[in-house]
Amino acid sequence: MTKLISPLVSQEIGLLPVLLRKAINYAGTYSPYYFQLFSQLGLKPGSIMTYTDFRQIPCTTKEDIAKDYRKFICVSDEQIIDRSCTSGTTSTPTPFVLTDSDLNRLTRNEAASLTLAGIGSQDTVMLCCTMDQRFMAGLAYFLGLRQIGASVIRQGVCNLLSQWDCIRREEPTAIICVPSFLLRLIHFAKENGIDYRSSSLRKVICIGESIRQPDFSLNELGRRLKEAWPELSLHSTYASTEIGAAFTECSEGQGGHHNPELTHIEVLDQVGFPVTTGEIGELVVTTLGVEGMPLIRFRTGDLVQLHNQACACGRTTPRLSPVIGRKNQMLKVKGTTIYPPAIHDSLNSVAELENYVIEVFTNESGQDDLRIYFTTVAGVNDLELQVHLKEICHARLRLKPTFFEVSKKEMYRMQFPSGGRKPRKFIDYRK
Amino acid sequence: MTKLISPLVSQEIGLLPVLLRKAINYAGTYSPYYFQLFSQLGLKPGSIMTYTDFRQIPCTTKEDIAKDYRKFICVSDEQIIDRSCTSGTTSTPTPFVLTDSDLNRLTRNEAASLTLAGIGSQDTVMLCCTMDQRFMAGLAYFLGLRQIGASVIRQGVCNLLSQWDCIRREEPTAIICVPSFLLRLIHFAKENGIDYRSSSLRKVICIGESIRQPDFSLNELGRRLKEAWPELSLHSTYASTEIGAAFTECSEGQGGHHNPELTHIEVLDQVGFPVTTGEIGELVVTTLGVEGMPLIRFRTGDLVQLHNQACACGRTTPRLSPVIGRKNQMLKVKGTTIYPPAIHDSLNSVAELENYVIEVFTNESGQDDLRIYFTTVAGVNDLELQVHLKEICHARLRLKPTFFEVSKKEMYRMQFPSGGRKPRKFIDYRK
Structure with missing residues (x-):
């Protein structure tokens, strides 16, 4: 319990911020799940005033939502506009509903996030992810780009020749894509004699995969991109359907900036206490201002570090490190703890490797093993x-x-077993 | 010239409506193409006041736009939000740019159009076409549905099992899709023992293909849908990227209602004179209130009839017949004129036929022939x-x-030679 009074977490002592209190009160009143949870605990949503009160609320997991997502909905059917769905990378695909006001929150989030990465009305942005398949992010990018007055080319995921044709004809200045897709785009250009470095592209919003090490230096994927195309500025992002907000890097590339108007964040240790600043812990998010499916203390399962020093860009908002690992994807191999990102990074260092899938299973000796x-x-x-x-x-x-x-x-069959929006690169067969 | 003073076209005598005069003035001032065209003709955009003046403006064709679409753009790059593209079914795929205000016009169009078809905030609508691939309609449907407060399930084009899974889980009341896709959906349900008639779906917004004959009775495709699933109400629509507006059927199913705030329409004979009411002619559209790429007297190439009598639904706006044919797809076989829709209709009457492509070519005797x-x-x-x-x-x-x-x-390869959004069912190899 000493950790609670550590000066390093002093920010988390005292009265909760107003937006957070509002979010708790709203969810505790209108969400059947939180109403029930609070009743069981004998908590009155309106009486949760301090961080000590707040930490009495048990965390919500992906499994809690997957079990019955309807219990999290705070609005009537008539108020629902968009019926998104999580991608199911680490759990069952779960519906996630948004009201008109939630779409506006999503728009504000992406507008702020893209502005951080230096995208403005002068930019033409190639959107190389889908807006279909109930993908929340695809829609969010469009809405955010419209808000800041940028031009959008809704390409989606199509063949590399079409992407290059589009770059040549429309001269986009920025691209939103998975960084390993950009690597394939470069590879295709090299093979087909396209002078890609002279093309119009200058900025990349990297989604879905990290391009940095925890110390913010580029990882192997980031390094290969930067070496092959030095003119590009790369911006990492972190986001998920459940939190409906993004943590995006500014030009300094020192972690994803937190937007305190959209989410309240905690970084917790294995027992559930806040870690001291800079320590690795699980990111736990409370959504602020969400109308459809607000979440209180949502366990992302992602292990991160939080950086509280002011950024060289001048912003004082906390910054999130790249994801160091997923809590439930930790491997124990011969006594050593290892997370998939480290394996991805090693494999990404090999230029001759075109694509891969990692499978983890329990071997005959009961140990974690890899194929x-x-x-x-x-x-x-x-x-x-x-x-x-x-x-x-x-x-x-x-x-x-x-x-x-x-x-x-x-x-392709291994990575997209039944369609799907994201390639599966890590498959866990352990019991 | 007698046609011009026929009482049947009396509506087209006298002063042009204000919105049309504004559109002409705007395009003639800001579009390099129309500025040049008007200069060559010695016309002052502001002096075009009457229908007689208006008809001095030569029509714009798809080829005029494909030649250099940039000449049609009236705004600076910074004002462009969406960079859509035509599907290239009958011409080269051509970029089409929209400003924020154009997106609002598109939203108004779809909101009005979907309201006509009886869609409201109580509906959950499955969107079974893409929002990617620079498809203007996909985006328009989402924007319109959001505006009227309906729920949207952004499915896109995915496999039939996923579509049925979604119908079972989310219970949509309406679907927006190509009618032949709905036929495949029914076929899949029958083969897999899905009790489709008891599902939640009740309304269909049919896009891309006609379900009616020129006399508004169902064609073979419409008849097969109605026979297989009598509980559905089917609504035909007509639209195109260039006109950025839809003509949608109300519950009476007597043609697509015209929205006079979004487009000015003419139906012209082969020489370019307005046909008498009810006669077949080419639909020529002038877009109203468009900021990015307005078009004056755009030749759609589609042969239609206009119906001016008040509709049984109470609306007095003109209604558009199904497309009877495309002007440049007319076939002359042994002296008889025939259009592809008639061939589609005959083939659609055969239940054992799963899918097809029609190829037309010039045979050894120099005649139109079919494969x-x-x-x-x-x-x-x-x-x-x-x-x-x-x-x-x-x-x-x-x-x-x-x-x-x-x-x-x-x-599949014949219908989607290089990806593409719509299946090609008619391929013209004639010189």
């Missing part, structure tokens, strides 16, 4: 590559996974 | 079907096309 399926860049000797990959994994991670080469078709 | 590629419903004898198809075409259309059975994969 890695991969495809190679055309013309590469796959046996030599396999030896090289084994060496890398052993040297960097002390891991000895089994490698299997598969066809591009097979890879 | 039809098809796939069959599982378990059908394709030779018997071919004989049946030949009989139908001969009896109904006096045509003797050659038929070729192809695999589903080959069919």
Whole structure:
């Protein structure tokens, strides 16, 4: 309990901010889930005034929502505008509903987020993710870009030749995409004699994957992008459907800035106490101003560090480190703790590796073990590559996974088993 | 010239409506294309006051826009929000840019259009077309539905099982889709024992294909839908990227209602004179209130009839018949004029036919001739079907096309040669 009175968490002592109190009161009154939870605990939503009160509220997990998402809805059917859905990367795909006011909150979030990354009305932005498939982010990007007066090219996910045709014809200045997609775009340009570095693209909003190490230096993926195309400025983002807000990097690239008007954040240790500043812990988010499905103390499952010093850009809002790992994806291999991002990073350092899927399972001795399926860049000797990959994994991670080469078709089937919006690159078969 | 003073076109004599004069003045001042056109003709945009003046302006064709779409843009790059694109069904895919105000006009259009079809805030609407691929309509549907307070499920084009899963879980009351897609959805339900008639779906906004004959009775496609699922109310629509407005049927199903605040319409004969009311002619549209790329007297290429009598629903706005044909798709076979919709209709009457593509070419004798590629419903004898198809075409259309059975994969490749948003069902190889 000493941690609670540590001066490092002094910010979390005293009266809760007004927006947070409003959010708790609203959810506790209108959400059947929180109404029931508060009743069971004998808490009155309106009486939760301090951080000590606040921490009496048990955290909400993805599983709580997946179990019955309807219990989280605070509005009547008539008020619902958008019926989004989580992508189900780490849990069952779960519907998430938004009212008109929630869409406005989402618009404010993306407008602020894109402005942070230096996007303005002078920019033409290629949107290389879908607005279909009930994807909240795709819609949010469009709404935010419209708000700040940028031009949007709603490309979606289409073939690389079409993307390059569009870049040539429309001269976009920025792109919103998964960073590994950008790597494929560069690869295609090199193979087809496209002078990509002379193209109009200058800014990248990186979604879904990290391009940095916890110390903010570029990871292997970021480094490969920067080496291949030095003219680009890369901006990392962190976001999720549940929190309906993004943490986006400014030009300093020192973590995603928090917008305190949209979410209240905590970083908790394994027992559920706030970590001291800079320590690794799980990001727990309370959404502010959400009308449809507000969440109180939502456990993201993502392990991060929070940086409280003022940023060189002048902003004093806290910054979020890249995700160091997902709590439920922790691997214990021969006594060593390891998270998937470290494995991704090692594999991303190998240029001959075109694509891969990591599978983790419990082996005969009851230990965590790895299988890695991969495809190679055309013309590469796959046996030599396999030896090289084994060496890398052993040297960097002390891991000895089994490698299997598969066809591009097979890879696609593994990554998109039933359509889906995001490729699955880490599959967990452990019990 | 007598036609001009026919009482049937009396509505087109005298002073032009204010919105039309404004549109002409705006385009003539800010669009490089119209500025140049008016200068060459010695016309002052502000002096075009009467229908006689108006008809001095030459029509704009799809080719005029494809040649250099930039000449049609009336705003600076900074004012552009959305960079849509035509689908290129009958011409080259051409960019079409919209400002914030144009997006608002599009929203007003769809809100009015969907309200006409009886969609309101109580409805949950499955959007089964894409919002990606620079498709203007997909975005317009979302914006319009949001405006009227309906719930939107942004499904896009995904596999039929996912669509049925979504219908079961989310209980949408309406669907926006291509009617032949709905036929496939019904077919899938029958094959998989889904009790589709008991599902929540009750309204269909039919896009891209007609479900009616020129006399407003259901065509073969509409008839098959209605027979398979009598509980559905079907609403036909007509729209295009260039005109940025839709003509939608009310519950009476007697043609698409015109919204006189969004477009000015003419129906012209082959020489370019207005036809008498009820006669078939080409739909020519002038967009009203468009900021980005306004068009004056845009030749849609679509042959229609205009109905001016008040509708049984109480509205007095003119109604548009289904498209009878496309001007440049007219076939002359042994002296008889025939349009693709008639061929589509005959083929759609055959339940065993799963999918098809019509190719028209110039044969050795210099005549228009047809090849039809098809796939069959599982378990059908394709030779018997071919004989049946030949009989139908001969009896109904006096045509003797050659038929070729192809695999589903080959069919997909023919219909979507390079991705694309709409299946190509009519391919014209004539010189």
